[in-house]
Amino acid sequence: MTEYVFMNGEYVDASTASIPIRTHAFLYGTSVFEGIRAYYNPDESQMYAFRVKEHYERLLRSAKVMWMKSPYSIEEYCNITKELLKKNEYKTDVYIRPTLYKSSFKVGPTLTDNEDSFLIFTTPFGNYFEAEKGLKLCVSSWRRTSDNAIPPRAKVSGAYANAALIKTDAHESGFDDAVVLSDCGQVAEGSAMNIFLVINGVLVTSNTTDDILVGVTRNTVIELARELGIPVRERAIDRTELYIADEVFCCGTGAQIVPVESIDHRPVGDGKMGEITRQISKLYYDVVRGKVDKYKHWCTPVYD
Numbered sequence: 001m002t003e004y005v006f007m008n009g010e011y012v013d014a015s016t017a018s019i020p021i022r023t024h025a026f027l028y029g030t031s032v033f034e035g036i037r038a039y040y041n042p043d044e045s046q047m048y049a050f051r052v053k054e055h056y057e058r059l060l061r062s063a064k065v066m067w068m069k070s071p072y073s074i075e076e077y078c079n080i081t082k083e084l085l086k087k088n089e090y091k092t093d094v095y096i097r098p099t100l101y102k103s104s105f106k107v108g109p110t111l112t113d114n115e116d117s118f119l120i121f122t123t124p125f126g127n128y129f130e131a132e133k134g135l136k137l138c139v140s141s142w143r144r145t146s147d148n149a150i151p152p153r154a155k156v157s158g159a160y161a162n163a164a165l166i167k168t169d170a171h172e173s174g175f176d177d178a179v180v181l182s183d184c185g186q187v188a189e190g191s192a193m194n195i196f197l198v199i200n201g202v203l204v205t206s207n208t209t210d211d212i213l214v215g216v217t218r219n220t221v222i223e224l225a226r227e228l229g230i231p232v233r234e235r236a237i238d239r240t241e242l243y244i245a246d247e248v249f250c251c252g253t254g255a256q257i258v259p260v261e262s263i264d265h266r267p268v269g270d271g272k273m274g275e276i277t278r279q280i281s282k283l284y285y286d287v288v289r290g291k292v293d294k295y296k297h298w299c300t301p302v303y304d
Contacts, residue, residue, distance in 0.1 A: 004088055005084070005121040006118075007119040009071075017121075024101075024102040024104050024106055025157070029156065029161070030102040030157075031100065032099070032155055033097060033099040033157055034056065035097060037050050037093065037288070038094040039093050040090065040289075046303055047085060047091075047303060048302070049081060049096070050288045052081055052300050053078055060074070061153075062153075063100050065156075066156060068102070085122060090124065094123065094124055095122065095125030095253075095254070096120065096122050098118070098119070099157070101116070103117035128254045128258075129176070129258040135176040135177055135250065135259070136176050137177055137190070138173060138175045138263070138264050139242070139264055140166045140191075142166045142178075143181055144180045145159055145211070146182065150162070153214060166191040167192070177250070178190065178191055183211070186206070188210055190250045192254065194212060194221075195249075195250050197237065198245060198248070198274060198276045198277070199244075199245050200246070201246075201276075202231045204232075204235065204237060205232070210236060216253065217251045217252050217256070220298075221280060224284060228279055249280075256284070257277070257280060257281045
């Protein structure tokens with residue numbers, strides 16, 4: 001069966017899709033992207049793409065930072081994505097990667113006078129981490145890139161060299177992933193996921209101005225927590241608060257919601273998934289599969 005990608009305004013065979021080696025985005029990391037999930041609900045024989053509109057709104061914010069002109073409107077992006085999923089006829093959970101990239105053949109990192117192109121590929125995708133198995137994290141020796149260097153607010157592919165160093169060094173030291181601090185020493189996020197702490201029944205997460213990617217899943221968690229009656233605070237977080245928190249979990253499109261077992265070899269709570277994490281996780285996985293009517297507007301049905 002042919003698998004399709006969307007590229008240069010057309011749906012084409014994925015096995016033939018390619019970009020030239022002189023493409024600016026390949027040479028300099030000058031592309032912005034999104035990670036979107038679509039979840040298959042076998043009870044309804046339906047696939048739901050989750051919060052597609054919000055992801056493309058963020059893509060356009062990233063594009064603005066990187067001097068890019070969008071070739072499509074938000075509605076057009078959403079329709080292209082839905083059509084691509086339909087053509088690929090998946091009956092499983094899927095990861096969607098739309099990318100807006102500088103496509104001129106130029107040597108030199110200048111962003112202006114540089115053509116913009118767009119592509120999307122999709123791939124079957126299960127759990128990035130085991131949801132029930134807690135992560136063993138460390139605090140990375142690397143710092144998150146700052147807003148005045150490569151702004152984490154924009155999802156720029158070149159910035160993920162920072163995430164790669166953070167995650168790789170954590171793995172090589174025997175951890176699953178890492179918590180990264182900002183230049184001023186406050187907790188930012190994981191290598192490529194946002195972080196939440198539970199302290200005395202309050203859900204705490206970093207400010208959007210603490211050098212983080214302002215996550216769509218992060219926003220989802222905040223809304224669902226409030227739905228459950230769990231108070232939420234966005235504020236600066238000290239490193240040592242990681243060690244004394246009652247619960248910690250990470251979230252993101254790839255990670256989804258995953259509890260943290262330990263940080264720098266110190267157990268979080270009793271080392272198991274906490275009750276607040278469990279409540280939010282259960283509601284989240286129902287919501288993304290279109291099982292909660294109140295949040296059905298977040299779920300785009302793929303199959304008519």
